[in-house]
Amino acid sequence: MSAGLLERPAAPAQTLALRSLAALEARRYARSPLFLIGVSLLVWTTTVATGDLAKNAATADPGDLDLLPAFCLGLLGVFVGHQLTRSLDGADEALGATPSDRVRRTAALCLACLVPGVVALVWVGWMSAALAMWRIPLSASISSGARAAMLLSGAVCAVGGPLFGVLVARWTRFPGSALVAVVVLAGWTLLSTVSLAQPPSRSGTFLHLSAPFTAWVSMDSPRSAAWVAGGSPGWYLAYLVLLCGLAASAALFPGSTGPRRTRVLRVLGSLAVVAVVCLVLAVLPDPARIPL
Amino acid sequence: MNTTASVELTGITKRYRGTTALEGVDLSLRPGITGLLGPNGAGKTTLLRILATVLAPDAGVVRLLGRVPTSAEALAEIRRRLGYLPQEMGFPRGFTGFAFVEYVAVLKEWTARDSRHEEVRRVLDLVDLGDVATRRVRALSGGQRRRVGLAQALLGAPDLLLLDEPTTGVDPEQRVSLRQVLSTAGERSTIVLSTHQTEDVAALCDRVVVLDRGRILFDGSVRDLVGTARGRVWLADAPDPQARASWRTGTGRHRNVGALAPRGSEPTEPTLEDAYLLLLGGRGQTTGVAA
Numbered sequence: 001m002s003a004g005l006l007e008r009p010a011a012p013a014q015t016l017a018l019r020s021l022a023a024l025e026a027r028r029y030a031r032s033p034l035f036l037i038g039v040s041l042l043v044w045t046t047t048v049a050t051g052d053l054a055k056n057a058a059t060a061d062p063g064d065l066d067l068l069p070a071f072c073l074g075l076l077g078v079f080v081g082h083q084l085t086r087s088l089d090g091a092d093e094a095l096g097a098t099p100s101d102r103v104r105r106t107a108a109l110c111l112a113c114l115v116p117g118v119v120a121l122v123w124v125g126w127m128s129a130a131l132a133m134w135r136i137p138l139s140a141s142i143s144s145g146a147r148a149a150m151l152l153s154g155a156v157c158a159v160g161g162p163l164f165g166v167l168v169a170r171w172t173r174f175p176g177s178a179l180v181a182v183v184v185l186a187g188w189t190l191l192s193t194v195s196l197a198q199p200p201s202r203s204g205t206f207l208h209l210s211a212p213f214t215a216w217v218s219m220d221s222p223r224s225a226a227w228v229a230g231g232s233p234g235w236y237l238a239y240l241v242l243l244c245g246l247a248a249s250a251a252l253f254p255g256s257t258g259p260r261r262t263r264v265l266r267v268l269g270s271l272a273v274v275a276v277v278c279l280v281l282a283v284l285p286d287p288a289r290i291p292l
Numbered sequence: 293m294n295t296t297a298s299v300e301l302t303g304i305t306k307r308y309r310g311t312t313a314l315e316g317v318d319l320s321l322r323p324g325i326t327g328l329l330g331p332n333g334a335g336k337t338t339l340l341r342i343l344a345t346v347l348a349p350d351a352g353v354v355r356l357l358g359r360v361p362t363s364a365e366a367l368a369e370i371r372r373r374l375g376y377l378p379q380e381m382g383f384p385r386g387f388t389g390f391a392f393v394e395y396v397a398v399l400k401e402w403t404a405r406d407s408r409h410e411e412v413r414r415v416l417d418l419v420d421l422g423d424v425a426t427r428r429v430r431a432l433s434g435g436q437r438r439r440v441g442l443a444q445a446l447l448g449a450p451d452l453l454l455l456d457e458p459t460t461g462v463d464p465e466q467r468v469s470l471r472q473v474l475s476t477a478g479e480r481s482t483i484v485l486s487t488h489q490t491e492d493v494a495a496l497c498d499r500v501v502v503l504d505r506g507r508i509l510f511d512g513s514v515r516d517l518v519g520t521a522r523g524r525v526w527l528a529d530a531p532d533p534q535a536r537a538s539w540r541t542g543t544g545r546h547r548n549v550g551a552l553a554p555r556g557s558e559p560t561e562p563t564l565e566d567a568y569l570l571l572l573g574g575r576g577q578t579t580g581v582a583a
Binding site for chain 2: 021024087089095096097101105258260
């Protein structure tokens with residue numbers, strides 16, 4: 001019945017405690033059925049699409065694929081992040097009596113959102129290798145740095161989606177809030193594409209780039225010529241990274257108290273200002289679209 | 293045995309939207325097992341939540357394990373030495389018993405994997421769940437789930453163990469087994485056991501606190517509380533109209549509990565339940581032997 005009593009652990013460093021918890025949450029994330037569905041979807045669509053690229057290297061439009069991790073891992077990730085956060089609600093009272101407070105638990109969940117990011121980075125590596133292997137140039141007027149930023153944007157969205165899910169789970173209590181969050185995200189993205197039907201302008205570029213799940217390259221269409229949207233992919237990437245930081249900080253806000261709350265507020269304010277600056281910098285370059 | 297107070301409450305008051313859950317509660321607890329009895333809505337769960345640091349009182353001073361839980365550091369220090377089983381506990385989908393208790397162990401800062409696993413196995417064995425540890429919690433019976441909840445509270449042999457209805461849904465054999473676990477733990481820890489099962493309190497606790505409408509109605513030893521019912525419980529062939537409560541026992545005779553056994557009746561040894569019924573029946577008059 002009884003076994004020898006182990007020494008209760010001494011108070012570990014905050015980072016060590018957070019790391020252990022984050023590792024556990026990362027394992028939960030990696031085992032989430034929705035995440036596994038997203039990864040399967042990403043692998044399948046990438047395999048099919050890169051097969052087409054290999055066959056039609058001269059006419060293919062690889063920019064279409066940039067958003068795959070954003071949709072397969074990011075959009076589904078909203079549900080995963082939300083579900084992981086809310087799954088322990090029933091045990092919240094017992095968990096609340098442990099030394100790991102809500103802020104630490106949320107921070108661990110935010111770190112676990114790097115799991116889809118790692119998968120997306122592997123995808124970026126694979127895509128880069130595939131594009132180089134089949135010698136598929138996007139456009140001579142797009143630098144390799146800008147091309148890399150476009151590819152990486154999708155990977156950042158793969159992290160941002162789950163972070164948004166954690167944020168929504170921490171701020172809302174009503175059933176179906178994850179679905180509402182996805183609808184809002186998808187609606188924002190669709191709204192941003194409205195500007196692409198108009199002649200290029202800075203305000204149009206601003207609207208286009210303000211959305212986190214935005215494609216740089218027009219979709220393949222027999223009715224219109226393909227093009228790359230105006231603006232700076234590099235600054236847009238920085239803007240997306242800052243949105244991720246904003247989502248994580250805002251998720252940490254509920255449950256934080258005293259000086260910690262003040263710190264979170266300061267970080268939130270600073271990130272918001274820098275994000276706006278990055279968005280403006282992303283919009284500043286020539287809004288003209290680059291034909292492919 | 294350590295005799296310094298683990299829990300010191302002074303003038304604790306808590307209200308929910310105009311309803312008073314606790315009113316000026318003073319309590320000092322030392323290592324040992326204290327039973328917390330009271331009718332529904334008496335304030336037991338609110339008191340346990342305050343002791344578990346998951347709820348702050350509106351007024352009064354709380355001192356737990358030598359610290360006042362106001363700063364984040366003090367809260368973390370207290371929680372490192374605290375085990376808490378809430379009244380209601382949901383389990384996340386897909387978790388096995390082992391995985392859930394391990395999750396709590398990580399939250400309790402067992403960062404080293406090997407010792408954490410060893411500790412999780414220890415507490416699961418303590419509550420006799422070692423053989424079903426790899427089953428999903430949602431597939432377990434209500435009593436087994438309750439024991440998973442108890443296992444997480446026992447992690448790290450906490451100095452202050454707060455248990456809200458730990459034996460709900462647990463079969464008699466397991467209840468006896470849990471009593472053994474708790475009585476051993478009570479030798480070094482301060483345990484507060486909130487329950488409606490007076491037999492658990494009688495079997496385990498050296499002290500009992502009865503709460504009613506947010507106030508302490510009785511605070512003293514189980515023997516003292518039982519003593520208040522002496523001469524007020526009697527057996528008869530029919531229900532006694534003078535009795536406060538009367539029921540037919542398995543022997544066919546009626547057990548009557550009332551203000552005073554009538555002359556010529558057959559008095560019998562009172563139980564804690566009898567004393568509790570009488571105490572609540574005479575609410576308003578503080579019987580506090582040791583209060």
